[in-house]
Amino acid sequence: MSKTTLTTQQALGSGVIIEAVHSMTGAESIAPDHMGRARVPAQGYVPQTAAAIDPALMHQVQTLLFRQAAMLDAKCWADWIALFTDDGVYWMPSNPEQTDWASQASIFAEDPLLMEVRMGRLQHPNAWSQAANWSTNHIVGNVMIEHADKDTLEVYSRFHMMELRRDNVRHFAGSYRHSLVRVGSDWKIKLQRVDMANAQGAYDYVIQAWV
């Protein structure tokens, strides 16, 4: 350290002003070819909007979604499974980029038969992980009908689920995309896609029932 007689008062008596200039930033000058030069692209799914939607149809769709959530929270599994067509699929992809439930690694990919296996397990008195107090509460909202014709509907919505297990509370949130088909005067679920915001986060314990 050079020895001069500089006082703090003198040091504070002068200074520089750093202005944004048209030169490389420090990081760029060190590693001009480093990753991160490309802008971050938009990510995720923004729903389309169908043309005019009959309010009565919207009401019918919302009732289906809200009842589906209530059935899950009430553990009315058989009623919940009956909302699907015989070839219906409940699909929770591992990430939002996935497009096909049958060929890609999913968190859930279940038809009504596999749903029945899961139901049987959940109801079995020796499903040990079910021994702990376990309940959920779903909120479903932001419902939009993306596409509607006479016999099919594409519906987008968002959900939030709180889960209590023993003394622990967890939260799962994300979006639903329901592909519905008309069966008589009713609509049934042909495909329910569930994109969880925390799909690839580390799971503290696992998921036991459909979200």
Added chain:
Amino acid sequence: MTALDLDHLVQPDRVHRSVYTDQALFDLEMENMFEKTWVYCGHESQVKAVGDYHTLHIGRQPMVMVRDRDQSIRVLYNRCPHRGVQLCGTHSGNTGSGFVCPYHAWSFHLNGQVRAIPLAKGYDGTRMKLDDPQASMVPAARVDSYRGFVFASLSPEGPSLLDFLGEAKVAFDDMCDRSPVGEVEVVPVCHRVVQHSNWKFFMENQLDALHPSVTHQSTGVSARRIEERVKKNQGSAPLYFHYLSTFASSFDQWDSVQTVNFPYGHGILKAYMGLRPTDPDTVEYEGLLKKAYGEEKAEEYLSRSIHHVLIYPYLSVQSPLQQLRCLRPIAPDKTLSEIWHFRLKGAPEAIYRRALWYFNLVNSPATMINADDLENWTRGQWGLQSKGGEWVSFHRNMGGDTETNGVAYSNNGTSEVVMRNQFKAWQAYIRPAVQPAVSVA
């Protein structure tokens, strides 16, 4: 702790509960097992392109596995030598031609060598020299791979990777030999599940043939019911029902499944699912293997009797279905598991789907199987934290196994030789750290 204490804690037929709960013992495990032995880092197909990286922990050490410009795979401490900031902040990605610290832009080649320092003349006349290793990222002491599976050891000494794996290397042979070109490729979806239990619960459970029909009774019974109905209605049921219904079985059936227990605590639970169907997809696939390897070799590969292979103390490989689970212990009562599966290169899509169904039904975060394991291990951890007893019993079939050349074959599948063998290895790792009579805590 002294060597005497160690012999008290770990006896041939029982171990003291503190081995699962004590922080000082956990720290010893990290230092003397995980941070010395060969630890699985990942598959080479996870880092295909130059600059591709994957982060992981070896014991308590944050590491990054990266593809270098010369195509070799490096494993480096994920730490900037300047002020210690982690250089890679995500699980995986591509870091371009080098690493750049997000704090002060120190930059490094992909082999960890320092490349540039900002305003480098600021170090003129100081002890920090660019050619000093302390200015570069620190590499793992040893990196090696076997059939595409990359391991690193933070210790310059110890057995080679092949000596460490020993006969348990069949885990990777069995997986790769099932491909007509002898290679697998990772499917880039990693599920991560936190277990609220000591890592040893998982390792013991993997070869514990007494537990499946108890722990997994609910899923087994439910799957068997639906499977039988589908068979009755359609003549046959998809193979994946069998992945679950196989747990609806008797103790006697499980007692007939043998375990093979190797040095270093490794082991094999022999096959019990009978995965040799005769559908057209299988016939086509087996034809490809026969063409690639000849009738005899193909038959040998297809009929290897393996369910799991355990690489102690952290890896479970289910080679016939190309699944892999790797433990990263966090605390005595907290363990992260990383779950992967692989595609057999050159095999038909239908064969991949079998691995996929298993991954979805058994190994996903919505698993109908591991949910009850996790519950039992959590309750096990709580029980071992209590003073309601001091010992964990591994007495079953003690003295009833056959040992040849250091390999113990259980004559009963439910023999607790699995745990006895694992603790033999555990002691060998821990003992050098505690003798003679070095006090640790």
